[in-house]
Amino acid sequence: MRNKAKRKFGQFESRSVLDVIASLDDMACRTKVADPLLPELFADYGRNSALWQGLAKPQSPRDHTYGEL
Incomplete structure (x- = not known):
């Protein structure tokens, strides 16, 4: 299912939100x-939207520091 989704909707990383949605869509269908x-x-947001990019390529949070309380 992932390969079919990637061909249709563009590339996304494993462990991305789109990877999860593609898997759940497959099971639900x-x-x-x-x-x-x-x-x-995809129809609502498209491949170039900030939301779609965030779903496809998750980033590690940079707005926190470790060790400080």
Whole structure:
């Protein structure tokens, strides 16, 4: 499913939110419990939006420091 989703919606990293959505979409469609969400997200936001980029390529948080309380 991931390869099909990547061909259709663009590349995304493993462990990204899009990877999770693609996996859940696959399970939901196969069991017929829900319609797929990924095509709807893509139609609403597109590959170039900031939201889509954040879902596809998660970044480690940089706004915190370790060891300080």
